[in-house]
Amino acid sequence: MSTISAPGTDAPSAEVPDYPMTRAVGCPFDPPPTLYTLQGRAPVSRVRLWDGSSPWLVTRYEDQRALLADPRISADSTHPHHPHQSPGSLVRRRQSRSFISMDDPEHARQRRMVTAAFSIKHVEALRPAIQKIVDGLIDAMLAGPKPVDLVQAFALPVPSLVICELLGVPYADHDFFQANSKVLIKRATPPEQARAATQRLIDYLDRLIGDKLVHPADDLLSTLAARVKAGELSRREAANTGILLLIAGHETTANMIALGTLTLLQHPDQLARLRESDDPKVIASAVEELLRYLNIVHSGRRRVALEDIEIGGVTIRAGEGVILANDIGNRDPAAFPDPDRLDIGRDTRHHVAFGFGVHQCLGQPLARVELQVVYGTLYRRIPTVQLAVDLEEIPFKHDGLVYGVYELPITW
Template sequence: MSDAPVQETAGPIRFPITRTCPFAIPETYERLREEEPVSRVEMSDGRHAWMLTRHADVRAALVDPRLGSDRSDPGYPSISSGGKSAFAHFAPFMISLDGPAHSAARSPVISEFSMRRVNTLRPRIQEIVDEAIDKILELPRPVDLVQHLALIVPRLVITERIGASPDYLERFYALAAGMLQRSTTGEERDAIAREMRANMDRLVAEKEADPGDDLLSREIARQRAETGDVDRPGLASLAQLLLLAGHESTSEMISLGIATLLTHPEQLARMVADPSRTPAVIEELLRYFSVVEIGMGRVATEDVELGGVRIKAGEGVIASNVAANHDPRAFPDPDVFDPDRDARQHVAQGYGPHQCLGRNLARVELQTVFDTLFRRIPGLRLAVGVEELPFKYDALVHGLRELPVTW
């Protein structure tokens, strides 16, 4: 794309590596995977970490108990400026815990995101999608599907799941947008984290005073029954994690998925004619884009060998899902969007103990949006050329700023 930034190649390789094309991964990943699959990269704070770029190495790392997830560890790879100080405002997040501590934090809420529980949410998700499309059909064209669909559906679904009122939406996601910009300074990120923590403390207090039929209320009741007390800092961290993780990646996948299908009309026509194909389309989209590059850092808790390289205790490791999902050893012709392939071994949502808690919910949201949108607006098309679409090259999660369409 003509307005995409150019990734520097001279000097040390810096991470995150900027994408220069929305539908292809940076050449740096390809080169490293073939020449130096376990390579040194420089993080935003000047420290170095090891980056894994082969699918087999990434999956092995994500299940290795010698690689920890503690984001407060000095060796943990800092993805963005001020990242560690921002985390300090919260009790340890579930994604920062390992072993028994991680199981203790994850086990009480895992049933909230089981396929069985998610299936009970399908009617409500369908209502949210239909209501959004009803409004879209009333708007003057072209319509921006980022603002009027991709942002709306995941936000409403996850806020209803945890019991947050609409009052939290606008401010929380404005703060989240700032947190996920690569250009945000350490001081700005720290201030954002402080305000987010204050908001989450207020939310937990409100659920204690006025419980409802939602995840936070059930967690408060469970903790009171089991211990006689409520872990308010822990619940604030849980709410923060779910609101952020349960929205951003799914939102970006909705807009990127729509754009991709509109530029692959044959695949779109096959999906519309046979909705049983939609799950395979979703798996391929998840693999193809791998929008989240920032959640698969680790730190070695003891010496470990990966891909033939000895990594010392205390050194940081980045398991690159972007590179792994485009490894031709695992996915032939990886740069081709091909829903006929079996993409289920992708690591777009992690792998192993820390695999995305909300992956079932995300898939149902994506399936509902794609099946409903293209059925209800069969003449949908891009209102601008694909080369004019504003992609998020400067964000920590890949996506689109706008998706103007007409019909």
């Protein structure tokens, strides 16, 4: 906690909580207690960030959806009052800025260049290939020694193999790009390390795009290379888009696979419902509920107000930072009755795990299919799967920009 002056005055305001906040001991799947308190008593209130700035934190579901759909809210990470997640994140966003950190029309122009690859129709066509990858990795786990770390043996390889195939990135390079991704998604990464990791990825993607300019193939990097050749993108812009898709394409889904599995192991009744059903609708419903319940984007979506905006009884002034805490938004009882209960049968398709509005996650159709294949296969093929250690021994990514577990030892 820290005490700050109210805007436009020299008088100290009430204590302002630091953000992000600490989860309660023994409650690794739930948002921090302070977020519940704010949602009930002060749903739009100030928080203190690492750099001493005090943006607004928005905790209620309806307010978050309203702001995410409001063109007066900017995603531009170059804005001087953009509430960056960490010193390393600030450096990375300035060094490698992709369309998710831009506003329309430039955001829409660049995003449209890669939208087709993530369309529902295109992603559904990938389902058999994803199923083959999942089955092959499960075969390898069953043939190998026990216990096994599900993160390294399964959760990380599944989306990495898929996104490499989609982009046209050699999977043989996975150690390289996974290692650099880990540097960039850790909150405590020093700026100089973030800068170096970002530059390594820029150089790597630039080389691949250079290769695609000469030898195009049926992949997304070749699509970007064609845009470069047509003068619609610079090579640096194409590389920046490649970095975004590569990192987001494996880190987020990998964490959902492992964290979702751990959550189901702690809710055996829900795991049994999922394992015993071969109904695609039940599996799809489980995916949506786990996305709502867990929400691995646990540092909020960061924005800046371009004009004065009235929301939740508060006026957010032009130029002020805004953080939309989607994890607590997905636990809002006004939107999801009994929100702290995991129920894979409920309809939660309106959750904000993928955001909302023009900036909602481009890759959500791919993530959904990957998770449906994983959650619909893993527990049926290994029906006796269980933790190999106590829950208290699992290392959670409290220090990460993406939430999950560093390792998940399992046996059967």
